[in-house]
Amino acid sequence: MDMDEAEDWAWCDSQFAAIESYVKTQQIPHGVICDWPEWYTAPYVGLWAVENPDDPGFVGHWILAGDSTGVQPQPVPFDHISATDLPEPRDAMAAFARKWTALAAAANKGAAWSGNPELTGDLALKAKQLSRQAQLLTLWAADDELWDLD
Numbered sequence: 653m654d655m656d657e658a659e660d661w662a663w664c665d666s667q668f669a670a671i672e673s674y675v676k677t678q679q680i681p682h683g684v685i686c687d688w689p690e691w692y693t694a695p696y697v698g699l700w701a702v703e704n705p706d707d708p709g710f711v712g713h714w715i716l717a718g719d720s721t722g723v724q725p726q727p728v729p730f731d732h733i734s735a736t737d738l739p740e741p742r743d744a745m746a747a748f749a750r751k752w753t754a755l756a757a758a759a760n761k762g763a764a765w766s767g768n769p770e771l772t773g774d775l776a777l778k779a780k781q782l783s784r785q786a787q788l789l790t791l792w793a794a795d796d797e798l799w800d801l802d
Contacts, residue, residue, distance in 0.1 A: 663694040670720035674730050690741040697728040711735040714744035729769035746793035752786035
């Protein structure tokens with residue numbers, strides 16, 4: 653789906669409210685929540701930085717957030733990870749991919765999980781979806797053309 657600049661802007665703006673709500677619901681310690689994703693592909697997913705309240709100006713958590721508008725039939729789940737040892741957005745993307753790959757593999761063996769990402773319903777189906785999404789995150793993290801390398 654190709655979006656023009658105004659649609660991109662509107663999507664990211666609508667996502668910001670969902671990010672704020674997620675941070676609050678998950679009780680993620682934070683300073684400033686960046687109002688624009690560090691990386692995104694609208695209208696599917698964005699990677700957002702949340703400031704470390706103990707170290708202002710530095711990222712404390714990364715939030716990976718799928719479409720919150722309800723348009724996507726299989727949206728990427730919301731998830732968060734600590735930015736400790738993950739200073740760059742690309743590092744965070746790869747870490748989410750590894751985490752989701754491990755969760756999906758465990759779910760395929762019948763192990764349920766609690767916490768993030770929050771998945772409900774048919775665990776086998778959700779694990780398959782999460783595995784596909786993890787593969788896509790892995791490809792994105794590995795693609796030099798998607799990241800500013802200066």
